[in-house]
Amino acid sequence: MNEGAMKSPEQVTAALNAHLQEKLERTGCTKGRLKAEFTSTLLLSLSCIRTRDNKSMLIWDFDYPLQKAIRDYLEICGPQTAILQVDIDLTRESFLYTHLSRAQHEQQKQAAAREAEKEIQQRKEELKQHLAADTQPIGKPLAEKVATALRHGSIGYTHRDYCGMGLEYREGQYHYGELWDGGMHLSRQSFDTQSAFVQWLSQQSNASLSNIHLKDTFYWGNQVITRERLEQFLQDGAA
DSSP: OOOOSSSSSHHHHHHHHHHHHHHHHHHEEEEEEEEESSSEEEEEEEEEETTTTOOOOEOOOOOOOHHHHHHHHHHHTTTTTEEEEEEEEEEEEEEEEEEHHHHHHHHHHHHHHHHHHHHHHHHHHHHHHHHHHHOOOOHHHHHHHHHHHHTOOOOOOOOEEEEEEEEEEETTEEEEEETTTEEEEEEEEEEESSSHHHHOOOHHTTTTSTTTTTGGGGGGTTOOOHHHHHHHHHHHHHO
């Protein structure tokens, strides 16, 4: 039986309290919180506020005697502990110990993961509803002006990787498609005549062009064609 196992819970608790008090006093603090977390190793941190200037401090360096006192305490008082937290108030000579078992820690992580996924899904739904709300058609007058202007320029961003959706006229056809690295390598839709393109574009809206029909939410509203971009294209010849 090792030295730590021979001691009583009261002894290892008192020893740890003494080491923690010494650590805080050397740092110039009267209050702090020790957190000991078991992963593949023992992760230790001590957060405290220095008395003289109210500066928040986070301490990571623990000498061997303090580390041993923590391990001895856990071996005797919390062998199944995943996270140990000790709230220290030297002004009251108070040491409040909180244990979280491995099972409790796993339950907390699973609950946090479920909550995070729920929030992600909620944000996705809110984004989809927002993008789907603007159903005003582009209209024929704007579509005709865009069709004419596309013969002299294109709509699309020119940067690395995914550049969103673009419109262009080349080799006698109008094209609508994704842009990668500033170029449209594959059209999503092509139109052989200006009238066909105008008819299609005039019936579109910010909602229908928002890509919310795609499964991957990365594309939802991401550099898509909008009424505002079309109008800007007509104003300055680029979008």
